Amino acid sequence: MEYKFAEIEPKWQQYWEKNKTFKTVDDFSKQKYYILDMFPYPSAAGLHVGHPEGYTATDILSRYKRMKGFNVLHPMGYDAFGLPAEQYAIQTGTHPAVTTGNNCDNFRRQIKAIGLSYDWDREINTTDPKYFKWTQWIFKQLYNTWFDEELQKGRPISELVIPEEVKANGEEAVRAYISEKRLAYYDNAQVWWCDSCKTVCANEEVLTDGSHEKCGNPVIRKNLKQWLLRIPHYGERLLSGLDTLDWPAGVKDMQRNWIGKSTGAEVDFEIDGLGKKLRVYTTRPDTLFGATYMVVAPEHALVGELVTDDKKEVVEAYIKAAALKSDLDRTDLAKEKTGVFTGRYAINPVNNTKIPVWVADYVLTGYGTGAIMAVPAHDTRDFEFAKEFDIPVVCILDPKEVENRDEVLTGNACWTEDGTYINSASAETGIDINGLNKAAGMAKIIDWLEEKGIGKATVNFKLRDWLFSRQRYWGEPFPVIHWEDGEVTLVEDENLPLELPDLEEYKPSETGESPLANAEDWLIVTDKNGRKGRRETNTMPQWAGSCWYYLRYIDPMNADSIFDVKKEQYWMPVDLYVGGAEHAVLHLLYSRFWHKVLFDLGIVSTDEPFQKLYNQGMILAFAYETLTGAKVTSDLVEEKDGKYFHTQTGEELRQIVAKMSKSLKNVVNPDDVIERYGADSLRLYEMFMGPLDERKPWAENGVKGVFNFLARVYRFFSNNENIVEGEEDPEVAKLLHQTIRKVGSDIENMKFNTGISALMVFNNLAIKKGKVTKATAETFAKILAPYAPHLGEELWSIYGNAETLAYEPWPLVDESLLTEDTHEYPVSFNGKMRFKMELPLDMQQAEVEKAVLSDPRSEKWIEGKSVRKFIYVPKKIINIAVG
RNA sequence: GCGGAUGUGGCGGAAUUGGUAGACGCGCUAGACUUAGGAUCUAGUACCUACGGUGUGGGGGUUCGAGUCCCUUCAUCCGCACCA
Incomplete structure (x- = not known):
């Protein structure tokens, strides 16, 4: 009667595999439930104990939903492109596909050993040409799509209207115009480059001190031709879409923050003596009267013209120094603001005052217009700068009743909140907002700017174009050919996938190109007219494959299209997506972006891919x-x-x-845990540790605890001496049905830890009673099965059932067993529970009072005091206030 | 600095959302069984000066009643961070 998990578990795993128990059929008549795990990157180290946490949770839900009659789609795959396999190839010459294949095999073995109910016929791998064919195909869709600002919608490039004046400038101009509209485009971009490794680095490979994490040498900025995606066009949609999603508030906030929408205005400032305008973006056009200087970013296009001859040397030196600084140096390490005066003045349009134009690196080139008007009295950054360089601070917003009002009014403190405008009128220009508050002042100024044609209300996003190429071998090749005459074409659909060439040498080339540049045979192409071209040597980033994998699971074998339309309409959206919070922004934002483009093009049927998101906590x-x-x-x-x-x-x-x-x-390695305690114990412990979304420490003794529980279950429920015929003991029957309800609702609410606790409570009672009916035992096996499927199946078969219990209907709760006509009330005096008392539920308050107060146990608490108030909450509590 | 969490026994954690604080498990204590074991079973286990009192990071408040609501404060963790 020993709990031999090492025999039971492999037996059922083989049964499920042989019978394809969890194969999902596209039965459109059933209600669907699509439950998705974030697929893993198959590292050489194998599964970490953190992986099975989320996987077990979704597995429990999947098994439960099947028993509830849902058609469940629950697939698994591998996000297998990525650096480690390539680094290993550089060192050993082993093809990354070999390394990756081995790692995937190991992951599959480990995942199967946990008894997870995936439909293995739907397994996908981002490095499989049959898969990345469609990643390349989606890239082509992005390339051939433009964003219609008016409709807020992506549209085919064929629907783009070319303005006549562009057409007049010839084919080249038309091509350039279209290129500026495409969601995917090819242009110079700044990347981090490690000169000692001769490679480009991803941002996350650059340490905070500006060195390369691999070799410790400093990385530099380098301009290289790159593919970029115009994700900011979708900023508004990505932002508003969040409101419709059942996602953790924290993740939504992080995405909102990352998208970084701000509203304000663009304002043109005349540059004195140059006959040019400097356009700034500001969220505070209402503070124009307080602008005492301006700043342009060191990389601003106008800097060269702005700077006067006598300042040239200083400004150029400053720009050079700024270029060498890392992002970090330019931000939080730099406590003191730096900058230089260009020698030039601009004219403030609200009052025609001349204000100096500076160059400073606290203004970023990629945001807004790369130039600002500085209002030190009402912006902390400008205030710091002005103090550093003795620039006047003019207060134009009276904060009224605050402690440091006098300091604010005299320009000795910065005030960024609301107030009443002062010094904000000009007879010359005819604008006056004095006496107004912020909201009113803002509206009036923007109206005035628009009316005068000096500026207009503008929306800005922090979100930048997505740098979409990597100088790597082990990634999806771009289906792109650069021809010698400058034309760029895409590989025809029928020639996809464009596969990677085999290489002898995986090292990046000297020029900063990817190793693909070494593959001469693959690289050079000739068209039917003899024109020569070069394939794109960059590859796609790892995000690409994971951006859309949830769509391929729907129809993974489809060779003719990305998926069947009907199947997509049936299965999408993903009902529940579970994974780590580390993907809160990038993966989830990129996926949403691609999905929205596919939606606009009519390829998918939902605007958002993941209806509900859940982050499991780190172990x-x-x-x-x-x-x-x-x-x-x-x-x-x-x-x-x-x-x-x-x-x-x-x-x-x-x-x-x-x-x-x-x-x-x-x-902790899951393999070791399974060997010592079995997969069901591993599953149960991971769920029993605590709430799924919280971080919690692994404790070996806890595994032993759940193992003991399973062993006790096995010893009791597998022993036919304990399983009897006839009527169930009322206490057991009642608890059984409470347990069915509790376990079911806890699974639905993903409160797996308390669900297990309820199963334990029932098991304890059953053992105490010494016997249960067969019906009870079968029911218990069913509600245990989502958590401990091997043991569930084992018990189910011991009771003589030939088929799996995976599709047995979830037991119904017999409400009649749960309704009570009496309740055991806790009786409190002044809020302290003193004793318990069983009372009929239909008793009226007056009688309850009489019954409680006349109870001998009440005497000592009332003695010498008077009853001030008697609280009776039916089915809850009795409390007597005495004093 | 901004945003988001989280603080409950020796430990992991429960608490039907304002109604018996500490479910369940670990650990610990005592006992039973025993060809001794990291097995199993039974009982106990928040704390204290124990027929009573105190207890959910600290302080205050609302209430018949607060882990739960309000104010305030402290600590830890996770994001973001010159975005004008």
Whole structure:
């Protein structure tokens, strides 16, 4: 009667595999439920104990939904392009496809060992040409789409109207015009370049000190021809779409923040003596009267013209220095603001005052117009700058009743909140907002600017064009040919996928091109007219494959189209998407962007891909440090009487909670857990640790606890001496139905930890009673099965059932067993529970009072006091206020 | 600095959303069984000066009643960070 999980579990895994138990059929008559895990990057290290957390949660839900009669789509795949396989190839010459294949095999083996109910016939792999054929195809759609601002909608490039004046300038001009509209375009872009590795680095490979994480050498900015995607066009849609989604508030906020919509105005300032205008973007056009200087970014196009001869040397030196600074130097490390005067003045349009124009790197080139009007009295950054360089501070907004009002009025403090305008009128220009508040002043100024043609209300986004190419081998090739005459064409659909060439040498080339530039045979193409061209040597970033994989699961074998339209309409959107919070912005924003483009083009049927999103919390581990804070690896720690000591020095250590890491030697491998306790224990423990969305530490003893529970379940429920015929004991029957309800609702609410607790409570009662009916035992096996499917199936078959229980209907709750006619009330005096009392539910308040107050146990709490108030809340509580 | 969380026994965590604080599990204590084991079973286990009192990071408030609501404060974690 021993719980032999090592025999039970592989047996059922083989059964499921052999019978294709979890194969999903496209039965459109059934209600669908699409439940998706973020697919893993198959690293050489194998599955981490964090992976099964989310996977188990979705598996429980999937199994539950199947039992509830839903048609469940629950697939798995691999996000297998990426750097490590390529680095390994550079070192060993092993083709990344080989490394990747091995890693995927290992991941598949590990995932199957957990007993997850995926439909393995739908497995996908982003590196499979049959898959990335469609990644390339989507890229072509992006390239051939423009964004219609008016309709707020992506449209085919064929519907783009070319203005006559552009046409008049010839084919080249038309091509350039279209290129400026395409959602995917090819242009110079700044990238990080490591000169010692001869490679481009992703932002996340650059450490905060500006060095390359791989080699420690400093990275530099380099201009290279790159593919970019015009995601900011979708800023408004990506922002407003969030309101319709059932996502964690934190993720929505992060996306809103990243999109960074702001409203304000663009205003033109005449540059004195140059006959040119300088356009600024400001969110505070209402503070124009307080503008005492202007700033342009060092990279601003007009800097060269702006600077006067006597300032040339200084300004050029400053620009050069700014170019060498990393982003970080230009932001938070730079406590002091820097900048130089250009020698030039601009004219403030509201009052015709001359104000100096500076160059300073606190103004960024990529945002707004790359130039600002500075209002030190009402902007903290400008205030700091003005103080640094002794520029006048003119207060134009009276904060009224605040402590430091006098300081604000005299320009000695900065005020960014609302107030009443002062000094904000000019007879010369005819504008006057004195006495108004911020909202009114803003509206009036914008009207005035628009009327005069000096400026207009504008919306800006922080979101920038998405740098979409990498100088790498192991990624999707762009289906693009650059011809010798300058034309760019896309590879025809029938010639997709464009596969990667085999290489001997995976090192990047000297010029900053990807290793693909070494593949001569692949690289050079000739068209039927003898024209020569070169294939694009950049590859797509890892995001590309993960941007749309959820769509391919719907129809993964389809060779003729990305998916069948009917199937897409049936399965989309994803009902629940579970994964780590680290993808809160990039992956989820990029996916939404692609999805919206596909929606606009009529390729998908929903505007948003993921209806509900859930982030599982990270699994941490205990770690140890000395009392002075030095970390000690876990293999050097021993526990004595609840305290921890260093095995070598004997020093007392402190237990802390930290991320699992090789350096702390506290990484838990799921394989080891399965070997010692079985997959059901692993699953159960991961769910029992605590709320799914919280971070929590792994504790080996906890695994033992759930293992003991499963062993107790097995010993009791597999023993036919305990399983009897006849009527169920009323107490058992009642608890069973409470448990059915609790387990079901806890699964729906993803409160798996308390669901397990309810199963444990029932198991404890069953064991205490010593016997249950067969019907009860079968019901228990069913509600246990989503959590511990191997044990569930085992018990189910022990009871004589030949088929899997995976599609058995979820047990119904017999409400008649749960309705009570009495309730055990806690009786409190002054809010303190003193005793319990069973009372009929239909008793009236007066009788309840009589019954409670006449109870002998009430005497001592009332003695010498008077009853001031008697609270009776039916089915809840009785409280007596005495005093 | 801004935004988002989270603080409950020795530990992981429950608490039907204003109604018995500490479910369930770990650990611990005592006992049973025993060809001794990291097995199983039974009982106990928030704290204290224990027929009572105190307790959900601290302080205040609302209420018959507060872990839950309000004000205030502290600590930790995660994002973002010169976006004009």
